[in-house]
């Protein structure tokens with residue numbers, strides 16, 4: 001590749017604070033609020049123009065899986081909408097509380113953040129770490145204001161892809177250990193004009209859903225052009241509105257801007273085909289229309305960072321209780337979408353997932369190898385491809401954020417780095433905030 005040199009220049013320091021959280025998705029948002037509530041100064045810095053990350057801008061239908069206690073419950077208490085839509089509870093085996101109205105959630109997040117005292121900078125993308133040897137001291141970011149530096153004692157990377165952790169030198173691997181393949185990308189969209197009295201809502205790959213022309217999943221495989229071929233439709237709290245999770249693009253590297261662009265355009269083309277299919281085959285969808293689509297393509301999997309512990313499939317299956325656990329009662333399955341086509345991957349285990357106890361995640365998964373004063377939170381923590389397919393869901397990511405934010409704040413209050421923090425102090429603080437350790 002041809003290269004040119006960028007001249008060295010002086011960069012203004014926009015902010016010096018205690019904790020900077022990168023990324024305002026479920027993990028970063030939770031980290032920022034929970035750190036600020038512990039009495040330290042926090043800046044939440046987000047590349048896009050709003051709060052919520054994939055939960056809101058990705059137009060997520062619902063918080064799937066569950067945890068018990070902690071800040072996640074508070075998010076639900078504040079953002080859940082009552083609704084007259086019948087049958088919300090049966091949609092996906094969860095509770096109606098978990099259904100998301102993305103605009104309401106953004107507003108609730110803004111309120112919670114303001115109440116916590118954490119500061120917010122939107123539309124500002126973290127580009128490079130500021131390093132002193134192996135210690136991260138801040139980040140360089142780009143925005144309408146140009147290039148600026150933001151300095152802090154602890155940085156939490158909750159960007160999903162771990163953009164700054166990667167550049168700071170934390171070792172990582174991409175996707176599946178055997179071949180680097182990553183889960184497919186999808187762009188969710190909302191359908192309007194659905195007749196809820198008659199509509200069907202297959203919320204899982206296993207839901208066959210009988211319709212006049214056959215079964216819906218089977219028809220999708222037969223009638224839609226590959227890599228389309230599954231049906232996932234989830235009720236919303238808004239009259240006549242359904243969230244559609246059916247676009248599907250395998251082999252997308254979510255850390256490559258050109259690949260993201262191509263995949264976005266593929267999803268856009270797929271939407272029209274999906275709407276036509278649903279109008280033809282799905283009862284209640286005869287007059288449905290494309291109402292709105294996510295403001296960015298949804299990326300399920302990219303980098304897996306190597307932390308002081310790597311969470312594995314076996315840890316989850318055995319429901320291991322780690323002595324340094326900071327997330328507990330994490331309930332979900334191995335949700336691996338087909339890596340080369342539609343539906344569930346052969347390694348995915350959803351309805352038949354055997355472990356009902358819930359598992360724990362140790363603090364060491366948030367502590368990266370090699371780089372000091374950095375914490376990982378959300379889907380970029382340290383875990384294998386299989387383990388990641390489970391903890392990547394938003395309730396667990398929110399709890400990971402709570403743990404990271406609390407750890408950052410305690411480290412600052414005690415004058416230690418996050419890797420020196422006594423995990424018993426962290427567990428006690430989390431317990432005091434309603435996390436069932």
Ligand SMILES: Cc1cc2nc3c(=O)[nH]c(=O)nc-3n(C[C@H](O)[C@H](O)[C@H](O)COP(=O)(O)OP(=O)(O)OC[C@H]3O[C@@H](n4cnc5c(N)ncnc54)[C@H](O)[C@@H]3O)c2cc1C
Nearest residue numbers: 023025026027047053054064126159160298299378379394
């Ligand atoms: C298509 C799809 C469907 C899914 N369905 C569900 C579901 O139904 N239920 C469920 O619970 N989970 C679902 N998930 C999983 C879940 O949405 C994500 O794994 C989860 O949101 C991850 O949370 P996070 O906070 O780690 O990252 P994200 O939610 O991705 O947030 C990361 C934030 O960081 C910002 N950011 C990124 N890079 C930078 C940077 N360099 N500088 C500054 N900011 C940056 C992003 O703009 C974003 O706001 C789905 C995921 C996808 C992709």
